[in-house]
Amino acid sequence: MTVNNKVYTALINGKVNTAETKQPVEGGVLIEGDKIIAIGKFDIPKGCNVVDLNGDSVFPGFIDPHTHIGLNEQAKGPVGVDVNEATNPVTAEVFALDGIYPSDSAFKEALAAGITSSMVVPGSANIFGGVGTAIKHYSKDNLVSSLVIKKYAGMKAALGENPKRNYGSKKTSPSTRMGSAAIMRQWLIKAKEYSDKKKQAENDPEKMPTTDLKLENLSKVINKEMPLKIHAHRADDIATALRVAKEFSLKITLEHGSEAHLIVDHVKKYPFPVIVGPSLGVPSKVETKNKSLKGVKILSDAGLNVALTTDHPVLPIYRLLHAAALVVKEGVDEFTALQMITINSAKILGLESRIGSIAVGKDADLTVYNGHPFDFLSKCRYTFVNGKKVYEA
Template sequence: MILVKNAKIYTMAGDVIEKGSILLEEGKIKEIGMDIVAPFDAEVIDAEGKLVFPGMIDAHCHLGMWEDAIGFEGSDGNEMTDPITPHLRAIDAINPMDRTFKEAYEGGITTVSTGPGSANVVGGQFASIKTYGKRIDEMVVQEPSAMKVAFGENPKRVYNDKKRMPMTRMATAALLRDTLMKAKEYYNKKQEAKDDKSKAPALDMKMEAMMDVLEGKIPLKAHAHRADDIFTSIRIAKEFGVKITLEHCTEGHLIADYIANEGLPAVVGPTFGDRSKFELINKTFDTPRMLWEAGVKIAIMTDHPVIPVQNLPLCAALSAKAGLPEEEALKAITIYPAEILGIEDKVGSIEVGKDADIVIWDGHPFDIQSSVVCTIIDGSVVYKKY
């Protein structure tokens, strides 16, 4: 049991509590208030003069999939031998022992959605995980959390080099449609087999992996930078009646009203860095603000290792500098990514009953000189600066 007291608490649920306290018990937030009395056996953390936030969330990264300071041996994010690999699972590649996990929680990042890269049209299954632990099975918040699909330059480039489909945007769309059609047929046969087992289809791991998508349990996590690719991803999702989240959404500001009308969320980034390819030509920190102004729910991502995950607050701060209101920028790395990922009942805000993921800062997270002084994940102190 832990009592954090005398803190300025940003709950990200609508309240900022001056001189507040939070009682944590059995990995959950038990009580929030002004004058909580510490039980005799509680560890007491006096956060006088400090700011407390919920653990921050990166809704799109590849943490543990490309290991730090290593080449091919630690590169496990793209299986570039088949453009359709829905049966690949991030949890089979993530290495929690990689030092970037430590950098994540020391930087206040307590939950991430991590998974395959964008080499393939269908890359495989993402997982939402906590950033502290040794065994990935014990770190999972939700798995699978999404099915990665990719549009634009990346699949074209990878398979053009192999002289095989897809070498065009048409082929990328066609391969995804073909996969969804086959999955739908497989699903229908499975439904028929409930009454007549003789109609059961032959087991197909790829199609089995797509069942959660067809049943609406998880969305397509659609890598799309350019406006036309964003529209293609939306078109296909609507054709098959499946959920979708727009990932990167680099040119989202150019079509913000369309995205808002579709009622879709956008996970924006990585905006910090160079324009390394043509489809990033319109990259700007104005994108989060303009999407928000249009009424789009946004989360801000690092795409780690493109931007090291601990710099997530910096990315939000630069979005605020470009005009996104400070509170919205904070929500874009806390409660909004939790809602987009469908894990808002567990993380993203400081509320009774949620996971006890608490971060204590010595200043505002958007101040470059501020530091995390304590990180608590699932009710356990995993980092103390002093």
């Protein structure tokens, strides 16, 4: 309801799990417009829209930091697959944003599970696959531009079997891991040279290089304006990713990390986050044969920033909660697992000031459960995005 030109919503009589402190806060959450303005006990503004939670639990909207939601559409077949521009090993010029279908049914399924945001990245057919975008899962006008939280959220890269298989079958490079690493280095060097030329030309416009969209986007990686998100399952590919990051002084995230726990002493020497998953299901290829839910605890206990992913649609996005529940079963503390699908993911995306926890001033992205979301029998009652109720059971 609008009060003095301001829209207020109060969630009351609940338990607020902020993802910042282990103990829930008794009371509720007060929302003004799209922001949280109070937590716990507060005075309810006159005429405020009130939602009585009757003792249910409020959580931050959950976040999957590595998906292809909207790019690899559900129930559409080949016509709905826009995940890989698999025509060149370097397609750094493409943007996931240009392929996201905001009416994909997966968005409604995500909201029904309380998953309010995700990172959408191109697939792993190429060494450099394109720019990924962080989005929310609700658009009031059905426009993809309304979903965007962060356009330049990361450059997708890939090592290992996928680029080898895609280009080896075409009898072109890269057909080996050596070729993959060489192409990655070659284009990072080109991006560094391009960036240096642009800087040198600031005082002499005639020396400005011709605009190259591949190199424009890769320059943002070289200059640490966005991270390189490197698909790497096997231990040797993870080691190569870390080696390249050190050589070029890059900011990276390790995506999937199926064998990161096997070389944890090496991985923890670097300050890079690990997005683990999808850890459920059978290994679908050689490089995932050692994926393990137990590995998540090993990485977390080593002090790394660990988040979980479904790699949707490899696993349906709502199974993010199942993955978190199962890592608890393998010994991860329940609160730590909650952080793996909330604030850890937000930090990895560079969005922790807006999403990932319940705090005054943050976006009002919330979900309400009638039990703990890691209990398979618990149900999502409500989901809010930007203060708007977008799902009700």
